[in-house]
Amino acid sequence: MNWAPGTQCVAKCDNRKAKPGELLYHKGDILTIVDTSTRKGFYAARHNTTEEEGLINSSNVREREALRVDPGLSLMPWFHGKISGPTAVGKLQPPQDGLFLVRESIRHPGDYVLCVSFSKEVFHYRVIYQDNKLTIDNQQYFYNLIDMIEFYSKTKGSLVTTLVTPRKKQGAKSAEQELSKTGWLLDITKLILGENIGEGEFGAVYRGEYMGQMVAVKTIKCDVTAQAFMQETAVMTKLQHKNLVRLLGVILHKGLHIVTELMTKGNLVNFLRTRGRSVVGPAQLLRFSLDVCEGMEYLESKKLVHRDLAARNVLISDDSVAKVSDFGLAKMDSKETDKAKLPVKWTAPEALKKEKFSTKSDVWSYGVLLWEIFAYGRQPYPKMSLKEVKEKVEAGYRMEAPEDCPPGAYAIMKLCWEQEPRKRPGFSKLREKLEQELSKTSPSSAAGSQEAAKTGLRS
DSSP states (O other), X not given: XXXXXXXXXXXXXXXXXXXXXXXXXXXXXXXEEEXXXXXXXXXXXXXXXXXXXXXXXXXXXXXXXXXXOXXXXXXXXXXXXXXXXXXXXXXXXXXXXXXXXXXEOSSSTTOEEEEEEETTEEEEEEEEEETTEEESSSSSXXXXXXXXXXXXXXXXXXXXXXXXXXXXXXXXXXHHHHHHHHTOBOOGGGEEEEEEEEEOSSSEEEEEEETTEEEEEEEEOOHHHHHHHHHHHHHHTTOOOTTBOOEEEEEESSSEEEEEEOOTTOBHHHHHHHHOTTTSOXXXXXXXXXXHHHHHHHHHHTTOBOSOOSGGGEEEOTTSOEEEOOGGGOBSSOOOOOGGGOOGGGSOHHHHHHOOOOHHHHHHHHHHHHHHHHTTTOOSSTTOOHHHHHHHHHTTOOOOOOTTOOHHHHHHHHHHTOSSGGGSOOHHHHHHHHHHHHHHSOHHHHHHHHHHHHHHHXX
């Protein structure tokens, strides 16, 4: 085995009695290779949660695999969609106590039916949807089907028996099993949930602590959304870069919880708006621009299109590094879009018009993000309605440079806003141009700017 530094591994067994210089770990712990060791068969590694470093025996760990992006991967493998009662009975043969499935009710559209085998009979429980909650008996209420199945797998409640064995829909694979097998499933009992730090379109985001590490937890309670996010999470398991917000794992409990590293300084828009010119100088702005560009260059190398690149989706770490977030929503293909939800001011003309999303449409958005950075978080196209923006941009209008914006930075923005996608540079070219710009700012101003950004954070 020849693992490069940065490779993540899962411990196959405990190493509780570590010898001097060795790392202490338990089965299932995630460890990151730091270096090869002089000792044959050993690696120097860092524990992902305790952050301690030491030697590990390569035979005691396996590489943490990325999840396969598989349309069959399901958080609800027991959900069979719209099938009739007799069909459900047929699927629950031969009889087995606690064998179950959930189907959509044909007689009562919008409701579900839980079908359970017990004493050679199949019992059908209507699941009523009311006030955004689900219930079978008007006593126990659930956020979603995942929550309900979790509950009745532990307690029989009003059912004839507890749920024991799910009858999987043909072709469905249990996301829980796959996550567990590949080492991405985290343990809810080790999570301490803290304050709410944001409301997303899909659910709330909380500050938390997982085995001593500060984390952000995105909770998704809607079944359908959680299922969609499962596919996105599979994409995130493949990506590792210093300028992308890192996925730490997933917790399945009353829905889906996506656990990422905590970015203590919030998003880039608020960061710039609350600090302003006195704290953040041009060199720091260029550094943020470069950080985002490097993250996007990496996504480009993986043939991933972000589709919603904007300063609100860039987060700032404790040591003032900008990282791209919500890239899990990136699509490998670019077919489905909801036009009503497109962020008009950031979306390239061809994507608005013909729904053509590509790395080159991300480059356009990146140009708008640069404008936001050098305008210290101002809203782009100030005082213009979305309709005006659409029409004027299509006709060739481009924003003026923000106040005090270095001419070189504005020149880069304009390159990103070429009407024809093929004329826009790729992210590697943009990175070279930004590096040249940064080299023009004197080293002292660059260092001073970073220091100011750090101190400004804590004020």
